[in-house]
Amino acid sequence: MIGRDNPDWEGAAYYTIRTDPPTPVRLKCGGGREAFKHGPSADWVLTESVAFKEARAEIDEGAAFLTSPHYKVIVGIRGSQPPTKESHANGAESVVFNFDEGQGRVMLAFSRDKERVVLLTGLDGANGRKAVAEYYAALLGGSQIDTPExxxxxxxxxxxxxxxxxxxxxxxxxxxxxxxxxxxxxxxxxxxxxxxxxxxxxxxxxxxxxxxxxxxxxxxxxxxxxxxxxxxxxxxxxxxxxxxxxxxxxxxxxxxxxxxxxxxxxxxxxxxxxxxxxxxxxxxxxxxxxxxxxxxxxxxxxxxxxxxxxxxxxxxxxxxxxxxxxxxxxxxxxxxxxxxxxxxxxxxxxxxxxxxxxxxxxxxxxxxxxxxxxxxxxxxxxxxxxxxxxxxxxxxxxxxxxxxxxxxxxxxxxxxxxxxxxxxxxxxxxxxxxxxxxxxxxxxxxxxxxxxxx
Known part of the structure; x- marks a missing residue:
């Protein structure tokens, strides 16, 4: 939703979760590291753990905020259900969203400035998704070919x-x-x-x-x-x-x-x-x-x-x-x-x-x-x-x-x-x-x- 045409280090993305048949979903959010295809192995991405050492979590007015010495930004997550904070044996902190009915919504945002993160996590995700769909419909509708192949x-x-x-x-x-x-x-x-x-x-x-x-x-x-x-x-x-x-x-x-x-x-x-x-x-x-x-x-x-x-x-x-x-x-x-x-x-x-x-x-x-x-x-x-x-x-x-x-x-x-x-x-x-x-x-x-x- 945000970040494509902005040179600053900030962005926002909207996610929806659905299960069929309805199945409780537990969404875990924690720290991480940089991943690059041609760099060191990124097997850590595939693990279930979000207990990354030195990661810190804060819950404020219904949103979760993650920071880490390894980040250059603050990450914010706001969901359709309230987050809960978890602490881990290695001192790391993370947050969890529980969607007991098998569906939910999450707005994820990042910026160097917390006030911007708060603003971005409060965006209307449904309207944002509609705007994206309309944008791509116009782009593909105006740029296409029709051939026998x-x-x-x-x-x-x-x-x-x-x-x-x-x-x-x-x-x-x-x-x-x-x-x-x-x-x-x-x-x-x-x-x-x-x-x-x-x-x-x-x-x-x-x-x-x-x-x-x-x-x-x-x-x-x-x-x-x-x-x-x-x-x-x-x-x-x-x-x-x-x-x-x-x-x-x-x-x-x-x-x-x-x-x-x-x-x-x-x-x-x-x-x-x-x-x-x-x-x-x-x-x-x-x-x-x-x-x-x-x-x-x-x-x-x-x-x-x-x-x-x-x-x-x-x-x-x-x-x-x-x-x-x-x-x-x-x-x-x-x-x-x-x-x-x-x-x-x-x-x-x-x-x-x-x-x-x-x-x-x-x-x-x-x-x-x-x-x-x-x-x-x-x-x-x-x-x-x-x-x-x-x-x-x-x-x-x-x-x-x-x-x-x-x-x-x-x-x-x-x-x-x-x-x-x-x-x-x-x-x-x-x-x-x-x-x-x-x-x-x-x-x-x-x-x-x-x-x-x-």
Whole structure:
């Protein structure tokens, strides 16, 4: 009920208990510890005991309040039956609610401030539940697809729910509410815009811009707004997010806030990845999507295309703000980068770009799904070259059910027990495969990658 859009450490949740046939219920509430899937064993969660040492319980005006040195908050519980306090041999205290008729209601709340806890535990749970039901009905009613493939319809609905569940205001979307709370590449922002949540997209990109590292790098975020940088960073995704936000909202005020951060991030990107200043970029890891784990040691086709896209985004922002000088400067660099990309990395005999060219001038041929798709969806090549590029994807990186594989760089990608990051047909690859097919006019094939992952 409370806590989704509030950066403070507080929240409230409403629970109802029913048994059929009616069976007396004894609800025990006590202390605890932090639990994390990838941390120490949390077997204590499965025990019946709530006698955690140093936990203290207080009953005041019909509500129970739990505190512990291990908590940073006060926890309050108010039920449809009054609580009773229990003491344990180890000195711990807990509370119990007895629902003798087999049904009851509980409002649980937490905050750093007891007055807030008292207020939150007194909320009307029935009205809160009604508001939540109405919210999700509106969300799912306005964001749905209707196709001949039920699996795709269901997967789309699940994706909308996952997007909603994982929103962590104001920073972005955590990876998974069940176990992984970092916020890495925020490719979620256009989806939020399509769902009518452009305010979340704005909050996300503004937060990342404000929390940029001193060198200009756009951070990955962790809960509480802590910053990190992994896998060659977040810069290229950020530019895409900003450009998509502008297309959807025409929000010039937000662009004015972000322009300086874009300049610093763009300068850093070329400093780190184009040391010889030929506008052909290398890259570290994850140039395309999270878990790609593809590195480009030297002048590469996909990193260069991403560099072009970043400059395009900066030119778009400049024009939106009336800064024609910066826009023209970006345009000139884009033209040069496209020309160099074509002359150095396009392979006429194969009809596609190479992976990268090493410092000795040797062509490293076997690229990944991005190598085939990006030139098409990012308007890098003409329609004929786009066709031959996508033909490689269809012939070499597409499975029997339409699933798009990340790469053919590893020999064991068709053996399930050996599959690892770097060549899998994962969730991240399929939308891009569909996008590439759609760009070629292959609408009768576009659904296949999406259906495969559904």
């Amino acid at each position: 039920q699996a795709m319809d269901d997967a789309f609905r699940a994706a909308v729910l996952c997007l909603e569940y994982c929103w962590y205001a104001p920073y972005g979307w955590i990876e998974g509410i069940h176990h992984w709370v970092s916020m890495f590449h925020m490719q979620h922002t256009p989806a939020a815009q399509w769902c009518g949540q452009a305010d979340r997209s704005r909050d996300c990109i503004v937060s990342h811009g404000e929390l940029a590292f001193p060198n200009g790098a756009i951070p990955h975020l962790l809960p509480g707004g802590r910053t990190a940088r992994h896998f060659s960073g977040h810069n290229q995704f950020y530019f895409w997010e900003v450009a998509e936000y502008w297309k959807h909202t025409a929000d010039r005020d937000t662009l004015e806030k972000l322009a300086p951060a874009l300049d610093r991030a763009l300068g850093l990107t070329f400093t780190e990845n184009d040391p010889d200043r030929d506008l052909l970029l290398g890259w570290g890891l994850q140039i395309g999507n999270q878990e790609d784990f593809i590195a480009t040691p030297y002048n590469g086709s996909v990193p260069t295309i991403e560099g072009i896209n970043m400059m395009r985004a900066r030119a778009t922002v400049a024009r939106a703000l009336g800064d024609e000088e910066t826009a023209r400067s970006m345009d000139a660099r884009i033209r040069q980068a496209k020309a160099d990309l074509r002359s150095e990395l396009w392979m006429n005999d194969l009809g596609r770009f190479m992976y990268y060219e090493d410092p000795a001038g040797n062509a490293r041929l076997d690229g990944q799904y991005q190598t085939c798709i990006y030139p098409v969806i990012d308007d890098i090549v003409d329609p004929l070259d786009a066709w031959t590029s996508m033909r490689h994807l269809r012939d070499r990186l597409t499975g029997a059910n339409g699933e798009v594989y990340l790469s053919n760089n590893f020999p064991d990608h068709l053996v399930e027990i050996f599959a690892t990051w770097g060549m899998q047909a994962g969730a991240a690859q399929q939308p891009w495969g569909a996008w590439g097919l759609a760009a070629m006019g292959l609408r009768n094939e576009t659904w296949r990658p999406l259906n495969a992952i559904s």
